Amino acid sequence: MSALHLTCPMDENILTKLKAGDRVLISGTIYTARDAAHKRMSESLQRGEELPFDISGQTIYYVGPTPAKPGQVIGSAGPTTSGRMDKYTPSLLDRGLKGMIGKGYRSQEVIDSMVKNKAVYFSAIGGSGALIARTIQSMEVIAYEDLGPEAIYKLEVKDFPAVVIIDCNGNDWYEIGKQQFNRKANL
Numbered sequence: 001m002s003a004l005h006l007t008c009p010m011d012e013n014i015l016t017k018l019k020a021g022d023r024v025l026i027s028g029t030i031y032t033a034r035d036a037a038h039k040r041m042s043e044s045l046q047r048g049e050e051l052p053f054d055i056s057g058q059t060i061y062y063v064g065p066t067p068a069k070p071g072q073v074i075g076s077a078g079p080t081t082s083g084r085m086d087k088y089t090p091s092l093l094d095r096g097l098k099g100m101i102g103k104g105y106r107s108q109e110v111i112d113s114m115v116k117n118k119a120v121y122f123s124a125i126g127g128s129g130a131l132i133a134r135t136i137q138s139m140e141v142i143a144y145e146d147l148g149p150e151a152i153y154k155l156e157v158k159d160f161p162a163v164v165i166i167d168c169n170g171n172d173w174y175e176i177g178k179q180q181f182n183r184k185a186n187l
Helices: 035-046 089-094 108-117 129-133 145-150 173-185
Strands: 004-008 023-032 059-061 099-102 120-123 136-143 152-166
Touching: 023 099, 035 089, 035 145, 089 108, 108 120, 152 173
Parallel strands: 004 023, 023 059, 059 099, 099 120
Antiparallel strands: 023 152, 120 152, 136 152
């Protein structure tokens, strides 16, 4: 099966058609945020303040990019473990976040919030940060510059490769894979 082309910001009607296991190529604007930026966004929301960007329909990539070498837009930009953002994620989903890109498992609370808010979790291939960096066309710090690589960056991407891990219905590709393996192992 060939990869599906998606454009960010994400349209909920398109997201609801994605299934766990679908391969996608993402183009458009995505934002980066890791632990420290998520903590600050959460604190801002608790104080009744606005987020540093309009999160509605947006996708956050869990990455702390390395410095760019001369002539590059960005250094290595591989995904970080998504579970570290789980305690902050439901409040962002409630405010319109539609996509997350990272690696690893998500908590049941996040999956339930994704179903409720019609959002999707994508995985990028860990260990391929240099390859992924080639899909990033531009990069701009938009908030929390003092956090260095953990600042929030606005990225323009073209054909960023990912896989739908958890779809809008809560289907989890990791769990599906385990079940398929166990069925084959028990034959």
